[in-house]
Amino acid sequence: GDSVTQMEGPVTLSEEAFLTINCTYTATGYPSLFWYVQYPGEGLQLLLKATKADDKGSNKGFEATYRKETTSFHLEKGSVQVSDSAVYFCALRSGGYQKVTFGIGTKLQVIP
Amino acid sequence: EAGVTQFPSHSVIEKGQTVTLRCDPISGHDNLYWYRRVMGKEIKFLLHFVKESKQDESGMPNNRFLAERTGGTYSTLKVQPAELEDSGVYFCASSQDALAFVGETQYFGPGTRLLVL
Numbered sequence: 001g002d003s004v005t006q007m008e009g010p011v012t013l014s015e016e017a018f019l020t021i022n023c024t025y026t027a028t029g030y031p032s033l034f035w036y037v038q039y040p041g042e043g044l045q046l047l048l049k050a051t052k053a054d055d056k057g058s059n060k061g062f063e064a065t066y067r068k069e070t071t072s073f074h075l076e077k078g079s080v081q082v083s084d085s086a087v088y089f090c091a092l093r094s095g096g097y098q099k100v101t102f103g104i105g106t107k108l109q110v111i112p
Numbered sequence: 113e114a115g116v117t118q119f120p121s122h123s124v125i126e127k128g129q130t131v132t133l134r135c136d137p138i139s140g141h142d143n144l145y146w147y148r149r150v151m152g153k154e155i156k157f158l159l160h161f162v163k164e165s166k167q168d169e170s171g172m173p174n175n176r177f178l179a180e181r182t183g184g185t186y187s188t189l190k191v192q193p194a195e196l197e198d199s200g201v202y203f204c205a206s207s208q209d210a211l212a213f214v215g216e217t218q219y220f221g222p223g224t225r226l227l228v229l
Contacts, residue, residue, distance in 0.1 A: 004154075036220070043116075043222035044155075044203060089155065098143065098168060099157035100205075100218055105149075 002027045006090045006103035013080055013110050021075040021106045023064075023090035031092040033057075033066050033073040034100070038087045047075075047088070080110045114138065116221035118204050124227045130192040133224045135204030137186070143207040144187050145218060146179060150200040158202075161187060194228045201225050 006023045013019060025031065035047040035057070048057030053068035062077045073090060090103040117136045125131050137144045146158040158177070159169040163184035172179070176195070181187040191198055205218040 044205075044220035046217050046219075049217065098160050099145065099171070100147075101157070102147075102155040104152075104154050 002031070002092060002094055002101040004090050004092055004101055004103035006088075007106050008104050010107040010109055013108070015082055015110055015112050016079045017110075019075070019077040019080045019084075019108070021088055021090075021108070023073045023075065023103060025071050025073065025090070025092050027071075027092055027094050027101075029094050031094045033064070034091040034093070035062070035064055035073070035075050036089040036091055036102075038089070038105075040086070044089065080108070082110045082112055084108060085110045116204055116206050116219050118202075118221040118224050120224060121222065122225045122227075124229065125194055126229050127196055128193045130190065131194055131226060133189045133191075133202050133204075133226070135187045135189070135221060137204070137206030138208075138219055141206035141208050141219075142184070143209070143218075144181060145205040145207075146187070146189055147203040147205065148200050149203065149223075150197070155203065158189075191226075194226075196228050199226055199228045 003026045032051045034049045036044045037047045038044050048059040050057040050066035056065045064073050064075045087105045087107045089105045091100045093100050119134045142163050144161040147155050149155040157171040160167045161181040164181050178190045201223040203223045204221045207216050207218045
C-alpha cells in the first residue's frame with residue numbers, strides 16, 4: 001500500500017537557517033504530493049502541493065519538487081523564522097483513491 | 113468563507129463511556145473525511161462520505177466507531193464504548209467535488225483532542 005516516510009524530529013534551527021525536511025514515498029500509479037503544516041493550537045493547513053513529476057510547489061518561502069526518479073518530495077526553505085515553528089506533514093494521494101496518506105510529521109522549532 | 117469546524121475541541125472521558133464528535137464541512141463540499149492521529153503516529157484515514165453516502169470506510173478500526181452524515185451536511189463520529197487506545201486527535205476534512213481529482217485539496221478542521229482515561 002501507499003506510505004510516506006519523513007524524519008520525526010524534533011528539528012531545532014536558529015532563525016535564518018536553511019531548512020530541509022526529507023520526504024520519500026511509496027505509491028501505486030501517479031500520486032499527488034502535499035505538505036501540510038500544523039501551527040501550535042491550530043488545525044492542518046495545506047502548505048504546498050505538486051500534482052505531477054518535476055512540478056515545484058511553493059508557498060510562504062517554502063518549496064518542494066516532485067522527484068519521481070527518487071520518489072521524493074523534500075521541503076526546503078532558505079531562511080526560517082520563529083513563526084515557522086510548527087509540525088510539518090508530508091502526504092500523498094494516489095490516483096483512483098480519495099484518502100490522503102500522511103507521514104509521521106516533523107516538528108520544527110526555530111529559536112531566535 | 114467559513115472553514116471546516118469541529119466540536120468539541122477537547123473531550124476527556126472514562127473508558128466505557130460514549131463520545132460523539134461533530135464536523136461541519138465547508139458549505140457546498142460534497143466530500144467529507146475523518147482521520148485520526150494517535151500520539152506519536154501518522155495521521156490515519158478513517159472514512160470518506162460523498163454527500164450522505166459512505167464511499168470508503170476501510171480505515172474504521174472496529175464496530176465501536178459509527179459515523180453518520182445525515183442530509184449530506186454535517187457529520188458525527190460516535191465512539192461507543194470508548195477504550196484507552198481511542199485517545200488521539202480526530203480530524204475532519206472536506207473537499208468540493210464528488211468526482212474529485214487526485215490533486216484536489218482537502219481542507220482540514222482544527223481537530224478534536226480525545227482523551228480516554
